[in-house]
Amino acid sequence: MSDLTNRQIAAAFDELADLYELDGAIVHRVVAYRNAARAVRDAPVSVATLAQEGRATDLPGIGATLQEKVIALVQTGDIPSAVKLRARFPAGLVAITRLPGLGPKRARRLHDELGIDSPEALRAAVEGHALRDLKGFGPRAEENILTALDAATADGAGDRVLLDRALAVAEPLVAALREHPASVRVELAGSVRRMTDSVKDLDVIATARDPAALAEAVASLDFVEEVHSSGPAGARVVTHSGMKVDLKIVAPDQFGNLLQHFTGSKQHNEALRRNAVRRGLHVSEYGVLDDASGETHRCTTEAQVYALLGLEYIEPELRENRGELEAAAQGRLPRLVRERDLRGDLHCHTIASDGRNTVEEMAHAALDRGYQYLAITDHSATHGFGNDVSPEQLERQIELVAEVNARVDGIELLAGSEVNILPDGSPDYDDELLERLDWVIASVHSSFRIGERAMTERIVTAMEHPLIDAIGHLTGRMIERRAPYAVDIGRIVEAAARTGTMLEINANPNRRDLSDVHARAAADAGVPVLVNSDAHGTDTMSSVVRYGIATARRAWLERRHVANTRTWKQFAPMRKRARRRQ
DNA sequence: GCCGTTTTCGGCCCGACTGTTTTCAGTCG
16 A cells, blocks of 8 residues: 555646646647546545556546556656656746746746746846747736736735635625616526635626616625626626625526536536537537537526436536536436435534533524434543543533433433544543443544554544444545645545444534545445534534535435434434444 | 547537737637
């Protein structure tokens, strides 16, 4: 087995794509590397291991050549073609290709004709007016390049924001536009609609009785800071929170085409069009052109677009080119789990550790949501930060939970704990105490950098513990802030299935961990998945659930895959400790 | 470099915009 992670392999393919692009390779070869990088990043199992077994070619977009390159990377630590290309194209030149307006072709000219090899050298050349004589670079080029260089060095340039922050802007904005008398239909598009982990900007598609008035309305909303353009076709604005918003106002008979197009993803749309071409159809944001009749079909709804292509309607969360087109063609799309399907929450905190509310308050919050059961899972003995719960404190908490459970009707309260998985894989309470609990979820909160092999062993050991019912936030990632720690998801999932340990989708919008890809791998292996709030207060118990459900839906999960959609009567015997006693 | 209801070669999604052009390549989404 190799410690080379999928992320590292994907980064190597992305680098090769950049280098081949500078080298002037045909675009399709470059695209092949980028697609391969994506396939590797999405793979739920170790691609290094797959390649060494000769099975990496099973992944879409990986052929014999790229499999060989993975093997070279594993065995020698590098890829020969990358070494060769790096010698010709410095890393600074790759950085230049990332500047808006400067792609590989223009960057290459700067390098070959002026010796420019970094953004700093480029700035010096522009300021010395060295670009003026270069063919293809006119008077506007200097200005645009300086703007791009300034934007690239500015703080927070190009940052993606978490989905919850984006929705906090998007939903009031859409609501305001829907209320406006000039609007007819207003829908969010883009990655926000697909409920991705983070987003860059907002796309809104609308139809209107009075398009200019609607565009004017968005420009005058109080959360808009800056208006870049506004007219009958729509408006481009920036909010005070820095979100770019693009409102497109379209003809009613093309609303379906445009909503479909701007919802994406890019990969979904590309694959959709490739499949369509085979049927003699050409899909664009303006309609579906039929080669046979020469006619362009315009669609008022997305369902019509998909129907023209012989496909079932595909939910936005599935539009990532991960098999949804094939499934839609065969009528095999999943019936995705919904937020209202949940019957309980198996991970939350109270004032006993770092939560803000009491057991009783959390119980009432769960009742208000319509839950039948709630596990109180404060942090454990080694947690630190003043939030640790000693064995004695946990014993008192068990009694408190029992007492509140007796007092509050309509909900089953479980005395639980979120125990730390110590570096050797053991929990930080003794078995006698764990035995007295109704539910134990175990998480890694320390020693993140022990390497993939050790981390995998550590978590597998925890799953083999008979009193650990589930694993919390498996990879420890903090979206856009902290990478997941290295862990072999394939082995984890296999061990979870073997030991009867459930895996959590932590719904906190900073985490969403399991990720969509990991959750799908878990469900495919028959592992019961949980959608838990990890709430530290009564407010977040409800507000974060949509993000966990969104991840579950992006993972193709149906109600049956998510264990806490079961009633208490069905769920209780599924717990590992209950199964032991049978 | 990948891939096959056009299977081992010859294709590979679609359109807008920009700046520099005199008919379009490069870039972007």
